Amino acid sequence: MWAKAFIFLWGDKMLDLKLIRKKPEWVKERLATRQIPGEEIDQLLQLDQQRRDLTVKSENLKKERNDVSAKIAQMKRNHEDADAQIAQMKQVGQEIKELDEKLAKTTDDLNYILIRLPNIPDESVPVGSDESAAREERKWGTIPDFKFKPQAHWDLGEELGILDWQRAAKVSGSRFVYYLGLGARLERAVYNFMLDEHRKDGYTEVIPPYLVNAESMFGTGQFPKFTEDVYTIINTDEKPLTLIPTAEVPLVNFYRDEILDGSQLPINLTALTPSFRSEAGSAGRDTRGLIRMHQFNKVEMVKFTKPEDSWDELEKLTHNAENILQKLNLPYHVITLASGDASFTSAKTYDLEVWMPAQNCYREISSCSNCTDFQARRAHIRYRDEDGKTKLLHTLNGSGLAVGRTVAAILENYQNEDGSVTIPDVLVPYMDGVTKITKD
């Protein structure tokens, strides 16, 4: 449904074609770690050559047409006969038209491949195709040693009367939930706390649109490949809008098609938004609890940086996310995702995984990525450097954090034997002094 539109919308390149031309073997090698066959790169280079040959021919003819047309204009002014030139240009015009049609076809074929190639993973990323290849970077906190069998958060929440799955299923379906009373207040306390922390760390708070157009989804790299993972709204004008799967989309696209002043960088934005995901393909996984919902709140952080700063900024961003878990005193570890496991747009991704006692394992609660210039190239976000040149900037994004999962982690890690849940100290002021959630 979307694919065709993009080919017309973006005559631009997604990975840097010049880089592919210059170092084809290196690109092939790097992309092989993401299961991209080398033949695609060969095909790409062939189309690129064809495109440039056609461009030269077409442009030469256009030059001729411009020159002769100027002459025709001159002759007309002098009331001379220009019929011969006009006939000649008619022929040239036909040739240009044919060449340009070929050129358009070639460009379409080229872009079809190019817009489906993922970002090139950074050299520091472990090679592998799934989570088992991830590398643990560091651990934080002490895993709680319960003297009783810890309950799952969905049971705790239900017994405390703060989460209602049944009515959510009735009203909406599976993978939806109602938060009630102190549950709703806990969720609100958590995200208010997160936003305040990020503000202190220099992020500007934003409330973005929750519905975005296809261009935006393309700009951040969700489209054209991942159309099945999102909810799309068809309005009466037949112009579809997508419910954001993450605030990253409206935040990064804020500067789409713009040239920023380099002295303003880095720019840091944060937003609390609901995120909507169809979770197609995850049937049977995490069917209970707050882990995998069709709608969930998430506080997102986005950075726009100069290329030379993006790796340092990725570390800062990750620490900003870790800061939340540390202040909440939730045990976690940081892993670097393997080349084949990171998102389409990412050159390197750190995942923060929080300890979930009932499941006796770490679960993802934040994903922090450096997208390098990949999104900037798609979304045309550039900056003007001190030397006056326009350059693509780098974009980064990270959850800080997934709010529902944070609530789940608090319920499980802070539970008591009697089924009550203690409120983490930093959240008490946000809960109007409430220190514990108990049954009735």
Add this chain to the structure above:
RNA sequence: GGAGAGUUGGCAGAGCGGUAAUGCACCGGACUCGAAAUCCGGCGAACCAACUAAUGUUGGCGCGCAGGUUCAAAUCCUGUACUCUCCGCCA
């Protein structure tokens, strides 16, 4: 939802079939002890391609976007997006 007007370089703003005026800003120079003012000159958005070791040079493209007509389109035609004004409706 209805009617009308608009969208041109960083900003302002002309052009309404013959290939983007002009002003402000900006850069260089002159004058000045220095600055302002004035004068002279220059650049004028992105993007693509060819040549070049690089700085660059040349060309293409470019007037919201996409098509069409024409030897030639900012200008004519069609579609479309957005902005503004008025009317209607509305949390």
